[in-house]
Amino acid sequence: MKLYFLGTGTSQGIPVIGSNHSVCLSDNPKDKRLRVSVWVHDEDFSVVIDCGPDFRQQMLTSKCQHVDAILFTHEHSDHTAGLDDIRPFNFKQGPMPLYAHQRVLDNLKNRFEYIFESENKYPGSPSVDVFEVVNNQPFTIKNHSIIPINALHGSLQVFGYRIGSMAYLTDVKTIEAGEMEKLRGLKVLVINALREEPHHSHFNLQDALDFVNLIRPEKAYFTHISHILGFHDEVQKKLPDNVFLAYDTLELTL
Numbered sequence: 001m002k003l004y005f006l007g008t009g010t011s012q013g014i015p016v017i018g019s020n021h022s023v024c025l026s027d028n029p030k031d032k033r034l035r036v037s038v039w040v041h042d043e044d045f046s047v048v049i050d051c052g053p054d055f056r057q058q059m060l061t062s063k064c065q066h067v068d069a070i071l072f073t074h075e076h077s078d079h080t081a082g083l084d085d086i087r088p089f090n091f092k093q094g095p096m097p098l099y100a101h102q103r104v105l106d107n108l109k110n111r112f113e114y115i116f117e118s119e120n121k122y123p124g125s126p127s128v129d130v131f132e133v134v135n136n137q138p139f140t141i142k143n144h145s146i147i148p149i150n151a152l153h154g155s156l157q158v159f160g161y162r163i164g165s166m167a168y169l170t171d172v173k174t175i176e177a178g179e180m181e182k183l184r185g186l187k188v189l190v191i192n193a194l195r196e197e198p199h200h201s202h203f204n205l206q207d208a209l210d211f212v213n214l215i216r217p218e219k220a221y222f223t224h225i226s227h228i229l230g231f232h233d234e235v236q237k238k239l240p241d242n243v244f245l246a247y248d249t250l251e252l253t254l
Contacts, residue, residue, distance in 0.1 A: 001042040003166055003188065003252045006058035008223045008245075009033025010194065011078035013054070016227060023227040030232040030247040035078045036170050036224045038190065039064055040163055045142040047071055049161060049168055055082025061249065066093060069141050071133075072100035073170055074158040075107040083112055086126050095127040099139065099146075101159060102132045133159055149182055151175040154201030166190070166254050167217075170224045173201050175211075186217035188254060190246065192224035205229065212243055221246040 007013075014033040015024035023031055035052035039062055046064070048055075049071045058064075067089050073079055086096045098105070109116045115126045133139070135150040149160035153171040160169030165187035169175075172192055183189065193208035202224065203211065212220040223246045229235055236245050 001040065001045070001164060001166070001254045003168075003190075003254055004039040004041070004062055005221075005223065005246045005248055005250045006037040006039055006048070006062060007034030007052065007054055008225055008248055008250075009035055010224055010226045011035065011076070014225075014227045019227070021227050023229075023231055026231060028232060030245075031227075032248065033225060034058060034248055036192075037079075038168055038223075040166070040168075045144050047141060047146075047163075049073065050079040050170075051082045051086070052078045053081040056085040059085070067096065069097040069099055069131075071146070071159075071161055072098065072104050072108075073160065074101070074153060074156060075104045076171070079171075080104075080108060080111075083108065083115065084126055086128070087124070090127050095129045097129045097131060097141075099131045099133050099141075101157065103157070105130050105132065135159075147182055149175070150179050156201070162186075164254065171201070172203055173199075173207075180215060183215045183217075186215065187219065188252060189215055189217035189220045190223055191220065193222035193229070193245075194224060195226045195229045197228075205235075209240075209243065212240075218242065219244065221250075221252075 034054040037050045039048050046066050047069045048067050051070050133148050138145050138147045147162040151158050151172040152174045158171050167183050167186055168190045170192045191208050192203050193205050194202040196205050198204050220243045
């Protein structure tokens with residue numbers, strides 16, 4: 001199985017529009033970050049976690065040809081705003097299965113009403129099948145078991161997902177001990193690390209490092225990175241040997 005980082009940036013992406021911050025002006029491709037998302041796939045399995053405003057560009061860059069389902073962590077725009085761009089997949093493979101908390105599905109139905117209409121649907125508009133994700137209820141896609149991981153983004157509930165020996169969590173600030181038990185024995189943990197300064201709804205760098213020490217995966221990759229964390233190469237030098245800053249287009253073989 002492979003894990004491909006479609007985007008590793010925050011809600012604004014990097015570079016930030018109109019910013020003269022040195023990281024935004026960097027020529028290093030690893031300092032250029034689209035909105036956060038990953039693609040998990042093997043020969044007969046292909047899921048994308050989150051579908052933000054850069055979804056079209058990410059699909060073209062990754063050369064992804066088929067998506068069995070989209071899993072949503074939560075409803076914020078940087079994780080959902082690309083939903084209209086599933087249309088080419090619809091034309092090839094039919095309705096796109098969406099997996100999310102019921103609150104998130106309700107939010108999407110409100111924001112993308114034309115997608116969810118059952119009558120007088122505009123020809124060519126996206127089509128979806130919806131599936132509610134419930135905590136402590138694993139589900140299966142193409143014979144792969146997926147375990148939801150419940151966490152809080154400030155006061156907002158978010159889901160992470162464990163697929164085999166990999167777990168992906170983003171926009172996390174707090175997580176209960178019982179949920180952390182679902183993360184034992186990981187080969188790869190992906191977790192958000194926004195910046196060095198504390199943040200009210202995201203792990204900062206030290207929070208993420210402390211979480212890695214609690215979970216003890218073989219390797220950890222940080223994502224949802226702000227430009228103010230610093231230059232990719234400089235931050236990487238300060239991290240433990242088994243902890244890495246993810247970057248766009250990085251692909252891991254699990």
